Amino acid sequence: MSGERVRRAPDTRLSSAADVAAAAGVSTATVSRTFNTPHKVAAPIRARVQDAAERLGWTANAAGRALASSRSYIAGAVIPTLDDQIFAAQVGAMQAAFATAGITLFLGCSNYDQTQALVHVRAMLARGVEALALVGEAYPEEVFTAIKARRVPYTVTYTHRPDSPHHCVGFSNRDAFHAITRHLLDLGHRRFGLIIQPTQDNDRVIARVAGVRDALDEQGLGLRLRHVHEGPWSIAFGRTSLRAIMQADGPRPTAIVCGNDYLAIGALLEAQALGIRVPTELSITGFDDVAMASQTTPGLTTMWIDNAEIGRLAAQDLLACLAGETPAPRPPLATTLIGRGSTAVVPHGQGG
Amino acid sequence: MSGERVRRAPDTRLSSAADVAAAAGVSTATVSRTFNTPHKVAAPIRARVQDAAERLGWTANAAGRALASSRSYIAGAVIPTLDDQIFAAQVGAMQAAFATAGITLFLGCSNYDQTQALVHVRAMLARGVEALALVGEAYPEEVFTAIKARRVPYTVTYTHRPDSPHHCVGFSNRDAFHAITRHLLDLGHRRFGLIIQPTQDNDRVIARVAGVRDALDEQGLGLRLRHVHEGPWSIAFGRTSLRAIMQADGPRPTAIVCGNDYLAIGALLEAQALGIRVPTELSITGFDDVAMASQTTPGLTTMWIDNAEIGRLAAQDLLACLAGETPAPRPPLATTLIGRGSTAVVPHGQGG
């Protein structure tokens, strides 16, 4: 059977532009033009080619097309995880925006692991992405050198630092948490607890903690170690953390800042389970404004970010790059404090 | 400036295998072998080539590679939306499984629109995906003919019909809702309400409604039109639907079956707002077992599906196809009824 040493059995071969050309009685150049620059082909010939293509079920082979035109019509997004709605929303909107421009999106989840992120970026570059969006900027240097070596436009999302070397589409995580903390300070709170996601390899969470500390520091206040809990962003971790904080020795905090709404909902539920009245005895804040945040009793004071808008704008800027433009640096996006029932003025005599 | 009519300015050109070959003093064939079949290259030469490649920052061009090897190392997933955690979980797991096999994943969201799904499938096929996973099977015929014309292996997920013409990785939506309804029937309920997602173009939801109707039918029961509400799967729609059902003329239902947990949480909250005691006066069921389902008071009786497992298994079967195997048809995956506090025996005297 050595006669069969062909790359692909003949009966398995898909039709090529040459087949279509033959069927339509034209050259492959005309086939190409029919689909890429139809106005350059006479109508009757165009019709003949389209007909032949349809009959043969032909669509241009992506590899050949990419090789000849050096366009892949592919972009890539690297996010920590789809389990968190905020990234899911971002990717969904980005995918939609790219799709309207004829660009298909690769998805890579790093699971908050820099190494996995690097592997995804490498794989995407190797597959010829024309643009790349990355959540955050806490990546190994090689991520950025590899991207730059390929001259692929990229943007960093969900975060914004004025002095970042990268194009950013996001908000200042530090300022957002500074504002939340200020809100509580303005209500008279002086003793704070903090329940937050893992800071490891996560520039956004690190910035959030800095925002809280800065706001407190401006008032000469600080966080006690036993009132700070760092762990998985789950309702369960919110519960156990709240319990631990409220049962620790010494004066209790009157306000708990949480890194996201899940942690805050957990804290709220646990406070209620402990018989601590919210907001009378304890104020609690979240972040993200998930659907449940408005449904708890009391409603959760939180901060709303337009994650879909982040995805859309990131795609928009990257598409501009592909069009040869240089998008202007973006100012940080707005964050909106949503005041609900879970925060109130500090209990009488506790404003110390 | 007509002298610049080059496809790419020379200083912009990335290095090619030929450059690496020249730098290492070997042929391009050896460069290729060094990275694809290293054992076929003598160690010292291999080292020289790797060194040269690293120095020049070279990685094989995807298009050239795909063209020559007819492998793209790309698969695609088409889902309705990432806004729903169940699909996000599925895609996340699928992406991870493919990544370990060196396959990068395209993501396309149809927004429950068959036309958009078709556009995504076409785009992915045009970009040379080696395999495809689709949520559900309610697509225009052209989706499947296009996939088959390209001879791309594919699977349908999140659903399972014994007589489906497609490879399925999922569960029986009909049987799952039949089981939920049976659970309520066994508790003595005879009057049911149904709050469900849009059935349009959604084979899963249609099957769920059929499951409820079949279970009721077996007892000679039916659903009253005014007790059936179809709309967006949001907490808000759950609330308004529950209110409308309970305020409709005639005898009230004693059990409300909801198409997912969000609808059920809305129904539960609204029942409480109306002063209707759950489960004493009214039983409510959800579907999916989202994080909040165990945190409401009472906890929500719901059904758990291992969505990540669906994604993993789908990837596994598709990878098997790429390896030349033919995966066996899968039996439907298990669904697990999670009994919590939102369901109880029918109120005395209401069992019809």
Added chain:
DNA sequence: TTGTAAGCGTTATCAC
């Protein structure tokens, strides 16, 4: 408006 033909950057075959 259309055809000719030269790439695009790999991989795979074959001869050495």
Added chain:
DNA sequence: GTGATAACGCTTACAA
């Protein structure tokens, strides 16, 4: 174990 060289399927100057 290594090097020539012919594909792979398309796009795009340029010529006609």
